[in-house]
Amino acid sequence: xxxxxxxDLYQLLDGHALTHEENRAFALKNDLQAQSSLRMLLAWxxxxxxxxxxxxxxxxxxxxxxxxxxxxxxxxxxxxxxTGIGLLSYSGKEPVNLIYFLAVAAFIxxxxxxxxxxxxxxxxxxxxxxxxxxxxxxxEKIVGFFSQEARAALSKLTINPLLLNWLVIKRSQLLALLxxxxxxxxxxxxxATKDIAFAWSTxxxxxxxxxxxxxxxxxWPWSSLFPSAVPSVDLITQSQYFRxxxxxxxxxxxxxxxxGEWWKFLACATLFYAIVVRFGMWLLASFGFHQALKExxxxxxxxxRLLFEMNTPLVTTxxxxxxxxxxxxxxxxxxxxxxxxxxxxTTLGWAMSKNDIxxxxxxxxxxxxxxxxxxxTNTLYEDEKIISGLxxxxxxxxxxxxxxxxxMMDALLxxxxxxxxxxxxxxxxxxxxxxxxxxxxNIWERKIQTLNHPKVWLCRIx
Amino acid sequence: MSHQLTAPHPKFxxxxxxxxxxSSIVASLAQDDTVQISDTPGTTIKSRSFPLRxxxxxxxxxxxxxxxxxxxxVLAWLEKHDVxxxxxxxxxxxxxxxxxxxxxxxxxxxxxxPIMEGAGIIYxxxxxxxxxxxxxxxxxxLRWTGQPSMALINHIGENDYSQEWRRALEQYFRIVRExxxxxxxxxxxxxxxxSMAQLxxxxxxxxxxxxxxxxxxxxxxxxQSAKTIAHLVQSMLSxxxxxxxxxxxxxxxxRQKLLKNYQQHLRALEQKSQKFxxxxxxxxxxxxxxxxxxFEGVDLFSKESASIFGLSRQExxxxxxxxxxxxxxxxxxxxxxxTLLLGGAIGAVVGGVGAYFGFDELSGIxxxxxxxxxxxxxxxxxxxxxxxxxLLGRSLYHLHKVxxxxxxxxxxVTLTMDETFKEKWLDDQSRKSLEKFHKRFRxxxxxxxxxxxxxxALVLACLKKIV
Numbered sequence: 001x002x003x004x005x006x007x008d009l010y011q012l013l014d015g016h017a018l019t020h021e022e023n024r025a026f027a028l029k030n031d032l033q034a035q036s037s038l039r040m041l042l043a044w045x046x047x048x049x050x051x052x053x054x055x056x057x058x059x060x061x062x063x064x065x066x067x068x069x070x071x072x073x074x075x076x077x078x079x080x081x082x083t084g085i086g087l088l089s090y091s092g093k094e095p096v097n098l099i100y101f102l103a104v105a106a107f108i109x110x111x112x113x114x115x116x117x118x119x120x121x122x123x124x125x126x127x128x129x130x131x132x133x134x135x136x137x138x139x140e141k142i143v144g145f146f147s148q149e150a151r152a153a154l155s156k157l158t159i160n161p162l163l164l165n166w167l168v169i170k171r172s173q174l175l176a177l178l179x180x181x182x183x184x185x186x187x188x189x190x191x192a193t194k195d196i197a198f199a200w201s202t203x204x205x206x207x208x209x210x211x212x213x214x215x216x217x218x219x220w221p222w223s224s225l226f227p228s229a230v231p232s233v234d235l236i237t238q239s240q241y242f243r244x245x246x247x248x249x250x251x252x253x254x255x256x257x258x259x260g261e262w263w264k265f266l267a268c269a270t271l272f273y274a275i276v277v278r279f280g281m282w283l284l285a286s287f288g289f290h291q292a293l294k295e296x297x298x299x300x301x302x303x304x305r306l307l308f309e310m311n312t313p314l315v316t317t318x319x320x321x322x323x324x325x326x327x328x329x330x331x332x333x334x335x336x337x338x339x340x341x342x343x344x345x346t347t348l349g350w351a352m353s354k355n356d357i358x359x360x361x362x363x364x365x366x367x368x369x370x371x372x373x374x375x376x377t378n379t380l381y382e383d384e385k386i387i388s389g390l391x392x393x394x395x396x397x398x399x400x401x402x403x404x405x406x407x408m409m410d411a412l413l414x415x416x417x418x419x420x421x422x423x424x425x426x427x428x429x430x431x432x433x434x435x436x437x438x439x440x441x442n443i444w445e446r447k448i449q450t451l452n453h454p455k456v457w458l459c460r461i462x
Numbered sequence: 463m464s465h466q467l468t469a470p471h472p473k474f475x476x477x478x479x480x481x482x483x484x485s486s487i488v489a490s491l492a493q494d495d496t497v498q499i500s501d502t503p504g505t506t507i508k509s510r511s512f513p514l515r516x517x518x519x520x521x522x523x524x525x526x527x528x529x530x531x532x533x534x535x536v537l538a539w540l541e542k543h544d545v546x547x548x549x550x551x552x553x554x555x556x557x558x559x560x561x562x563x564x565x566x567x568x569x570x571x572x573x574x575x576p577i578m579e580g581a582g583i584i585y586x587x588x589x590x591x592x593x594x595x596x597x598x599x600x601x602x603x604l605r606w607t608g609q610p611s612m613a614l615i616n617h618i619g620e621n622d623y624s625q626e627w628r629r630a631l632e633q634y635f636r637i638v639r640e641x642x643x644x645x646x647x648x649x650x651x652x653x654x655x656x657s658m659a660q661l662x663x664x665x666x667x668x669x670x671x672x673x674x675x676x677x678x679x680x681x682x683x684x685x686q687s688a689k690t691i692a693h694l695v696q697s698m699l700s701x702x703x704x705x706x707x708x709x710x711x712x713x714x715x716x717r718q719k720l721l722k723n724y725q726q727h728l729r730a731l732e733q734k735s736q737k738f739x740x741x742x743x744x745x746x747x748x749x750x751x752x753x754x755x756x757f758e759g760v761d762l763f764s765k766e767s768a769s770i771f772g773l774s775r776q777e778x779x780x781x782x783x784x785x786x787x788x789x790x791x792x793x794x795x796x797x798x799x800x801t802l803l804l805g806g807a808i809g810a811v812v813g814g815v816g817a818y819f820g821f822d823e824l825s826g827i828x829x830x831x832x833x834x835x836x837x838x839x840x841x842x843x844x845x846x847x848x849x850x851x852x853l854l855g856r857s858l859y860h861l862h863k864v865x866x867x868x869x870x871x872x873x874x875v876t877l878t879m880d881e882t883f884k885e886k887w888l889d890d891q892s893r894k895s896l897e898k899f900h901k902r903f904r905x906x907x908x909x910x911x912x913x914x915x916x917x918x919a920l921v922l923a924c925l926k927k928i929v
Contacts, residue, residue, distance in 0.1 A: 024517060025518075028517060161908065162908070295911075298911075299911055304689065305686075308682075308686070312682060313516045313517050313675075314515070314516070314517050314518070315514070315515065315516050315675050315679055316513075316514070316515045317491075317492040317493050317494060317512060317513075317514050317515075317744075318492060318493075318494040318512065318744075319492070319494060319510050319511060319512045319526075320511070320513075321510065321511070351594055351595060351596040352594075375534075375596060376594070376595040376596050377595045377596075377598060377599075378534075379534075379538065380534055380535060380538050399594065401588075401591045402479070402591075402594060402596070403479075403480045403481040403529075405479075405480060405529075405530070405531050405532070405533075405596075406531035406532050406566075406569075407531060407532045407533065407534055407535065407596075410532065410535075429591065429592055429621070431621060443481075
């Protein structure tokens, strides 16, 4: 898990959304169900990052971040060396006040580390002043020197503020570490190439014994490993320096060789406080960054849905194939009657009893010489027999609510061959007073239209 | 269970007379709004399979089939082959094989094929119309197939002839149930699946499994909907809209443009959220009479929307007073009451006054940046205290409509206004709880995942009151 995976995931979720089916299939195929959410996400990113346009935004961002970090890192190292040289510059007239060096090598790092710790505690706050006085400001300045294209690419990215804070905290620890290495290199280089007389001087009334106690406490981390790097009371007494008077104290001159021994203490102080502890801070910042990365990954928009899709069995109920439907062009049927004639040669009823037909005739005030029921429970042979005897004008009652089946249409076609005219009269239910609805009549009209025969008429009574 | 699931999955052919709601029942059971449902008989001309799959494995399969067209002719053919009862299924097979290429019987072949391949029969009739003797040929053919069968009485119209239907159907089918595909009650679906399970002993396990899946799926849909709505409210309330302008002074037109962009962005967020919820509830093809964002022309930022879905000024002030008083009381507690409870009193006044004056305005506009002559106007986070309630009301109302819509329904969904809707989901207690989070969202601070989860739980609780 790194910054690249975060940016890749951000980009994949933003523009390369896959379906629930694809995500679930991926989880099953890679046997990810038993894995942690984070592992699932990272596996998903690894599998899909090739679909991102090359170079990916993550590659661009990491490249720019590397350039910025490299520039600032080199600057910090050079600044450390220069500071060391400056602090240890020795003309031979006056000894080097080791308090200045100690301040830069131990006290300032300790103070800045305290601030960094405070920043770490408040890294979850989007607006932290302490973070914005950090190298982030200079990082932004360097980005300002990038090409228009590079700045545009960076501006497209929206990185979680929590992650950005930790990124800056981690980078600032690295820069401080490089600065300290530069400082140590300068100390070792100067000590190796020059003879330097170290002394200590302060306006505060501090006795050598008190100063020794303080330095002994400071040297505690390395006192057992390097006892010679712990200044003795004698050395402290001999190297106390007062600037009054133009010449050096004769005692100091006599012990000039011993005054150089301070370098061991200063080197150990730099190594421990500015480098080892800072390295510890860098590790802590790396851990914090890792945690922030984890949290940011999990809180990216779309992650919850992706995990849900990978973890939840895909349940589908829909048809895999498109439906083939019957489409019919609709025209108005031209042979439509609004009233029923009073007399017909024969009255037929489709799928209804003779009794029902008689009642319908009575209700519609229709008289006929013969009444037959066809369809329904009749056999095809019975229908054929009835139809073969038909002639003249025929009225056919049909149930309006029952859609016209092909069985009925077959019978209708057979009737046409025998009669001069057939009128279809769709009737509603008894409860509705035998009045059909327009919707039902429309269904019948559409069906009759498919036949479009000059002998077939439709009676619309509603 | 896994052993039984590896056995051939249960299949069910939904068959019947044309236009009796077979496709509606399939659409309702399969929760698929792509099924063609029409009042024109013969719309379905090919059998269509609707498998319930879990991770690709079919649990059961439904077949939507064309209606019987020439049942009497088929029965005549079958009866012509005078076969004993135990060979009747073979006669049906023979009919299919003989007439496979015959267009006259294409509908019967389509509907009988899945049955003869082992599908159980779900015979559908319309209980709102009288029983007819023409159905007997169809039922007799189905009896000839020898497959386990049940009948479903569907109610397309208002009249009720279910008793006469039941008497007739019980002579042909062991199980007769009533089912309304337009009704989205999950219990109705569970009962139907349980009935289907009774048709064959080996189908019980997969169908019980499917019931568990359906129930779990509904819970997941509710949770996902709550998350979507919670996220919508949070992102809308905390949204910042920037507008770049050049020149020294801010023109009124610049402010208007910024306001327009801000509102458009929020509308787009609401629309996106609505689309997601429609997809989640398998209503991808839902057509709304109005544009998706407008509720009958009642825009998200309109006064009508505020009056129907939002809190009244009085409710808003009460919420503000309560919230302020609670904060103030915290201060009193901190000073062990030495503040003479002034903290609570001042908090209540500040909260109430803030709520009163922040009732209508959306957000202030700030001028930002002065580098190289480029300056920005910024709007947000949302300051209007009523807005989250309007938004929640609209979102819950939309979800309520989508979740309650049967997949068998076609045509536009009418999102009509219902002024009593607010009372169904919002009570004093939930209003107080919601307000705490709305305050946090308005602050523009980073919101922790824990807070979001707590808010989601609140929205889910409100949602369960209406769905």
